[in-house]
Amino acid sequence: MSVTREEVAKIASLARISMDEDALDQMVPELNNILAWVEQLGEVDTSKVEPMAAVIPQDQRLRDDVIDADPLTGGGRREDVLANAPMAEHGFYGVPKVIE
Amino acid sequence: MTDFTQMGLKAIRDGVAAGDFTAREVAEVHNDAVATAAELNAFIVTTPDHALAAADAVDAARAAGEELGPMAGVPIGMKDLFATKGVQSTAASHILEGFVPPYESTVSQKLWDAGAGMLGKLNMDQFAMGSSNETSYFGNVASPWKKQGSNATLTPGGSSGGSSAAVAARLCPAATGTDTGGSIRQPAAITGITGIKPTYGRCSRWGIVAFASSLDQAGPMARSVEDCAIMLGAMAGFDPKDSTSIDAPVPDWAGLLDADLAGKTVGIPREYRMDGMDAEIDASWEQGKQWLRDAGANVVDVSLPHTKYALPAYYIIAPAEASSNLARYDGVRYGLRDLPEGAGLQDMYAATRSAGFGDEVKRRILIGTYVLSAGFYDAYYTQAQKVRTLVQKDFMDAFEQCDVILAPTTPNAAFALGEMTDDPLAMYLNDVFSVPASLAGLPAMSVPATLNKDGLPLGLQIVGRPMDEQGVLNAGLAIEQRAGFTAQPEKWW
Numbered sequence A: 001m002s003v004t005r006e007e008v009a010k011i012a013s014l015a016r017i018s019m020d021e022d023a024l025d026q027m028v029p030e031l032n033n034i035l036a037w038v039e040q041l042g043e044v045d046t047s048k049v050e051p052m053a054a055v056i057p058q059d060q061r062l063r064d065d066v067i068d069a070d071p072l073t074g075g076g077r078r079e080d081v082l083a084n085a086p087m088a089e090h091g092f093y094g095v096p097k098v099i100e
Numbered sequence B: 001m002t003d004f005t006q007m008g009l010k011a012i013r014d015g016v017a018a019g020d021f022t023a024r025e026v027a028e029v030h031n032d033a034v035a036t037a038a039e040l041n042a043f044i045v046t047t048p049d050h051a052l053a054a055a056d057a058v059d060a061a062r063a064a065g066e067e068l069g070p071m072a073g074v075p076i077g078m079k080d081l082f083a084t085k086g087v088q089s090t091a092a093s094h095i096l097e098g099f100v101p102p103y104e105s106t107v108s109q110k111l112w113d114a115g116a117g118m119l120g121k122l123n124m125d126q127f128a129m130g131s132s133n134e135t136s137y138f139g140n141v142a143s144p145w146k147k148q149g150s151n152a153t154l155t156p157g158g159s160s161g162g163s164s165a166a167v168a169a170r171l172c173p174a175a176t177g178t179d180t181g182g183s184i185r186q187p188a189a190i191t192g193i194t195g196i197k198p199t200y201g202r203c204s205r206w207g208i209v210a211f212a213s214s215l216d217q218a219g220p221m222a223r224s225v226e227d228c229a230i231m232l233g234a235m236a237g238f239d240p241k242d243s244t245s246i247d248a249p250v251p252d253w254a255g256l257l258d259a260d261l262a263g264k265t266v267g268i269p270r271e272y273r274m275d276g277m278d279a280e281i282d283a284s285w286e287q288g289k290q291w292l293r294d295a296g297a298n299v300v301d302v303s304l305p306h307t308k309y310a311l312p313a314y315y316i317i318a319p320a321e322a323s324s325n326l327a328r329y330d331g332v333r334y335g336l337r338d339l340p341e342g343a344g345l346q347d348m349y350a351a352t353r354s355a356g357f358g359d360e361v362k363r364r365i366l367i368g369t370y371v372l373s374a375g376f377y378d379a380y381y382t383q384a385q386k387v388r389t390l391v392q393k394d395f396m397d398a399f400e401q402c403d404v405i406l407a408p409t410t411p412n413a414a415f416a417l418g419e420m421t422d423d424p425l426a427m428y429l430n431d432v433f434s435v436p437a438s439l440a441g442l443p444a445m446s447v448p449a450t451l452n453k454d455g456l457p458l459g460l461q462i463v464g465r466p467m468d469e470q471g472v473l474n475a476g477l478a479i480e481q482r483a484g485f486t487a488q489p490e491k492w493w
Helices: A005-014 A021-043 A078-082 B009-018 B023-035 B048-063 B106-113 B161-168 B185-190 B225-235 B279-294 B307-328 B345-356 B359-371 B377-398 B424-431 B435-439 B469-483
Strands: B043-046 B075-079 B117-122 B174-179 B194-197 B217-222 B265-269 B298-302 B404-408 B444-451 B457-464
Touching: A005 A021, A005 B359, A021 B307, A021 B359, A021 B377, A021 B424, B009 B023, B009 B048, B009 B225, B023 B043, B023 B048, B023 B075, B023 B117, B043 B161, B048 B075, B048 B117, B075 B106, B075 B161, B106 B117, B106 B174, B106 B225, B117 B161, B161 B174, B161 B185, B161 B217, B174 B185, B174 B194, B174 B225, B185 B194, B185 B444, B185 B457, B194 B225, B194 B469, B217 B225, B225 B444, B225 B469, B265 B279, B279 B298, B279 B404, B279 B444, B279 B457, B279 B469, B307 B359, B307 B377, B307 B424, B307 B435, B359 B377, B377 B435, B404 B469, B444 B469, B457 B469
Parallel strands: B075 B117, B075 B174, B265 B298, B265 B404
Antiparallel strands: B043 B117, B174 B217, B194 B217, B194 B444, B404 B457, B444 B457
8 A cells, every 4th residue: 555645644634743845745755665565464364363462461450549549640749740831821731722 | 090981880889889989989980981972972961960969879878887779889871761850851852852850760760779870861762763873853873883994973773872872982881771672682782782671561661751652661781791680670670650560579680690501492583594694693693502502502493484574563563652652742731832823723733743753753653643544554553463463472482492582683783874864664674683572572682792894793682581581681691701792992082
């Protein structure tokens, strides 16, 4: 399978990466090279194979159902959470206007 | 006077513990070595005060007669993929430039608790995507090695290229690395140092910037097998904050090291012998077999039939996971924001991510987005995950016949910066020997074997059963003892 310029533009839009015309021109053949190469996976008979879910078998663990079981990742750390925000206002993240 | 930069991790630790010298002296000398090696560009930020404070704490603890940790007095480099509290952590990306974590990654915290200090944050391929350290936003890392008779700047490998360059150049006795498809083993091999990726789940991923979560593992890079064993012991262990962390005790790998391989069987995977294989890589592999026979092992041929499909499967799975993981960089919560005049929220996302990600990162996000998109998911992603199952089964079948597997680490020695950047696919092929063990979650290490005719290091790779880091380290030690690799780069920086 190969991708067209329009398809790459669509993928870039889905991935929220703006790309100008030059960037698209460069990316299309690069992606097609890679996609043509991974195509060889189609040769492998996998009709009786389960897709891998976990590389090392593990039981899912449950933590205690309490608030702030781990103080580091629990709540009440607004200052820390906002410290790296490019724009924080009134204790919240600031974003451009979303609703017209 | 002793040159501390020539000492390994254990020698430094034992010397500090014995009172032969102070941790502070060791830290100062290494801080100086780092400060005068700017030409290598191995560090994104240096943290001399962190190294000194950790050293002073160790010296004070010793003076007070307290028990010292397994890394006490050892100054190390920390790959910039680890979140370090109060110290910029960028994954070598523009989008995280200026990000100062308010928390410490589990692995780095364990190292500080063990008495290590931090010389700085090491440069790397951006978001750990690359095999040559040419995708960092903060510039290429130069290998300390040069080809005989050439002044061309060589790659230190990637993605842990700052780590490999710094350890090989004697800027630090050891450094952390992370390995998703070979990012510890490949740079270790081509810079003549030692590095191990443990079993997936041994080291907590909490606080490590995520690339491909089902593959990412941290591990040590140092200049001997024993030093790697000590440092891995300090890094590993169960962490409830990582849902894939293995809840199993950490063996005393360093204490149990044993290079006597009598009764052990080493498998040689025939599919790793590729057409047009570099003759010197092949010769070093042959030599490696002989070394392991000399150590008492029985060497047998094994088959890993799906080897050729491991790399294409990896280049579907890793980008797919990356496209999901990197969706978090949105210009809202941390890192860069690019807000064009009059732009709305969606435009802000797209502009921020366009400005903040490098070309290779964008390429992988786009591949990942494509293979996960409706209509293509089964053909690409599900098929790749099925192939991954087969790759793992190949290894498990092989381990019915052998205890560890021996293979080259890389298909070639270090190449020059710029030599492969025009062809992303050619670059990917550099990971051909390292990716299969990653897909199977197995412990794997690279040990220096020899220099090629150009005077550049070549490494040998040992892959073990799940949880059998000890078997890998023991075989590594057997090679190390026989290879007698003492070469180091001539200082030009």
